[in-house]
């Protein structure tokens with residue numbers, strides 16, 4: 345979905361956010377649903393909110409002879425062995441699939457359908473890729489959960505991968521392309537390994553370039569990762585990553601997405617299997633998220649900055665006792681979300697906060713199962 349306002353408003357840290365139109369980066373928590381913007385066939389900038397009517401749907405995704413040849417290549421097997429009592433379990437989330445099922449705590453996401461191109465909503469491409477990944481993983485002995493946008497509360501698995509495709513309008517629509525894989529904030533070593541393995545295998549298998557723009561903070565704060573914000577999120581001990589498979593708005597990427605989805609799936613499956621072959625079964629240490637528990641502003645209050653420097657712009661001043669979620673650290677500084685309310689994101693000096701020993705859980709009461 346394409347609405348730049350939505351990129352900026354939730355976090356209020358303009359210099360921390362890469363402005364673009366990434367399908368999932370908005371999902372950290374737009375305060376209001378963005379207007380539907382369509383992406384026409386091969387065209388560049390479109391005025392936001394001006395749908396481009398497509399006369400016909402694009403051809404459906406198909407497998408080519410080349411892909412069939414690739415698919416015939418044996419995949420590494422991760423079958424149970426005497427040391428592995430149960431097969432590994434992997435959750436594959438189909439980005440934006442069944443968004444109408446989002447619970448009340450994330451009701452703003454119910455209208456967030458992702459990228460749209462020539463009659464296709466993003467989830468229709470995501471599910472073709474995800475199902476092809478599922479088939480490959482199951483053939484290799486992995487138990488797979490195909491998950492919609494709404495994930496079960498505290499979902500636990502040996503790996504969780506959210507699958508999306510991307511899109512953009514504006515000046516860079518003709519040139520912006522490529523894939524990206526990123527991991528949650530506070531990523532465990534297992535999440536880091538998963539993201540690295542998927543990225544490496546995906547690039548090698550598909551030949552697609554990496555997106556030259558780095559993953560945004562919004563993408564790392566993807567709602568399904570945000571157990572500090574939403575109850576309907578994966579357990580922080582579930583190794584996780586999110587992949588943007590390519591840009592539907594770039595001709596070369598689009599050709600692969602529509603005509604060779606099984607090649608994309610092959611790259612993803614190989615990456616997950618390489619990660620499992622290296623890491624499974626996972627230790628508690630490998631699953632443990634990195635970083636301290638809940639912080640609070642000290643008795644004098646605290647200031648959040650756009651960068652880890654008091655010379656950078658102030659984001660917001662918070663009162664004494666304000667709960668803050670630490671998501672990253674550098675020497676003497678924490679990158680934090682304000683817990684609840686506007687969910688402001690910024691850097692705070694370590695001297696202005698105290699560790700509380702409180703867990704990182706959402707501010708609202710736990711909903712009924």
Ligand SMILES: [Zn+2]
Nearest residue numbers: 367368458508
């Ligand atoms: Zn998406």
